[in-house]
């Protein structure tokens with residue numbers, strides 16, 4: 001636009017229509033406006049150019065401030081006091097105003113500023129300058145408009161850039177409090193206001209909750225939803241701009257509670273995805289002047305992005321809350337049952353280890369609860385709302401293990417017809433439980449070492465590394481030290497994993513925990529089947545304590561499950577306990593003192609003979625080398641016969 005007028009004037013000059021010095025000065029006035037961004041500098045240079053070629057002895061462009069005071073923004077020639085009445089008169093006049101030796105004429109380039117050109121000369125000359133003064137004011141006004149537009153455009157661009165950066169960071173913020181604070185700070189800076197607040201509408205309580213609220217305990221301000229500007233905005237959905245002139249609308253209760261004085265404010269609604277108003281965004285006290293229509297547009301735009309970020313965060317918080325509830329339930333389910341000293345110490349270790357991010361190695365025989373320990377650690381850690389992924393390294397064929405763990409790219413090997421993420425990527429942010437770690441191949445081990453060191457993985461067939469954030473809990477029932485000696489397990493990985501080691505004792509070494517666990521499982525399966533939990537007779541308890549539990553807690557769990565599903569007695573007798581582990585009969589009952597162990601041995605010995613004779617006591621007695629009645633007495637003494645068993649049982 002500036003260019004077009006410039007061309008117009010230039011061609012007019014070339015055509016000779018205005019080939020005078022004033023014309024050249026005017027050309028310069030417009031030319032300057034295309035390169036200068038500061039209004040005062042521009043006006044100064046422009047007035048200088050005109051002054052040198054004109055008949056005036058003083059030229060100035062005066063500006064009126066918010067309080068109605070006039071002051072020169074630029075001037076040329078010998079300074080004179082400003083003719084204030086003539087300046088005021090010029091503001092609304094269409095023509096130059098002539099007052100003694102002054103000519104005043106408004107610059108109409110930008111309506112938001114009151115600018116007036118004042119020209120002073122001798123009373124005789126001044127009359128002849130009217131046309132030139134009007135043209136000069138017109139061109140200066142045009143130049144001012146041009147500069148203001150350009151500056152506003154670049155400010156808008158800058159604002160847009162800032163806006164994009166801010167919005168991008170909002171999308172990553174998961175926590176509501178942080179998000180609200182970030183939004184308020186960003187808005188206050190962007191619009192040059194002293195404060196900014198976001199009000200969320202608690203409809204059922206007819207309350208607006210403002211955050212952040214500086215100077216208020218907990219940083220939260222609660223106001224009724226039908227009062228003040230904010231109340232009006234949420235009720236009507238219309239933005240409001242309030243300046244010094246209409247202060248009555250300002251809710252002074254808020255000012256009082258914040259020990260703050262609101263001069264002016266701008267407030268726009270926060271509108272949700274389905275058009276529902278859920279709050280308001282408010283700016284308070286513009287540092288320079290009042291909030292403009294452009295500020296209102298800008299804040300409306302910002303509020304739209306804020307709304308979507310707030311809604312996302314609210315949604316995320318809801319999901320997180322429900323995930324946390326699930327994690328609580330999972331943590332309760334992963335409770336390590338038992339009171340023996342080893343298990344009690346272990347529970348403390350788990351709590352401490354859960355707080356750290358260290359890799360953990362869990363050692364123990366099969367079925368001792370290694371997986372329970374890994375769950376217990378995960379669901380007590382900060383990662384509890386993120387996934388816990390378990391892999392049994394021994395159950396995956398060696399050739400597939402790496403692609404299972406680290407993922408694979410399409411075409412990495414025959415049959416890899418699609419790109420697939422591995423367990424590490426699935427567990428990102430959470431925990432990966434690597435069961436039977438001793439079965440990991442050597443190349444898998446070196447990759448695992450990389451993850452532990454740099455948290456970097458590479459998919460099979462991939463070319464770039466992927467950053468992951470995964471906590472490793474590894475478990476094995478094998479002797480890793482032995483595997484290291486045999487060069488089947490990397491020593492460096494062993495030491496990396498060995499930092500925190502949790503060793504689970506076998507069940508046979510946990511004393512009466514066997515009974516605690518047995519009762520726990522009885523209760524658990526009774527609940528499942530909807531029956532009363534049975535109790536264990538003393539003889540059954542002894543039997544459980546005497547058993548060697550080669551299958552550990554898993555075996556105990558299975559045994560109790562069978563009891564509940566196969567027997568409906570309220571009191572469980574030893575006969576109902578069938579141990580399915582292969583070598584249980586031959587193991588010494590190590591949990592018992594010698595006398596009890598001897599009795600237990602006798603019980604097992606007799607029971608096996610009775611079983612072999614299919615319950616025929618006479619036949620069994622014969623095999624054992626005892627009289628039938630002596631065997632009965634012995635069995636009674638050993639509490640092998642429940643009260644309901646007839647003395648002639650099996651005959």
Ligand SMILES: Nc1ncnc2c1ncn2[C@@H]1O[C@H](COP(=O)(O)OP(=O)(O)OP(=O)(O)O)[C@@H](O)[C@H]1O
Pocket residue numbers: 335336337338364365366367368369370371372373435477553554557
């Ligand atoms: N202390 C415990 N409290 C409650 N339940 C337990 C406990 N220890 C083990 N269990 C239960 O016993 C079963 C076996 O436990 P888990 O799978 O954790 O053992 P593991 O050592 O990982 O076995 P494996 O080495 O065979 O993988 C599970 O059903 C588990 O719930």
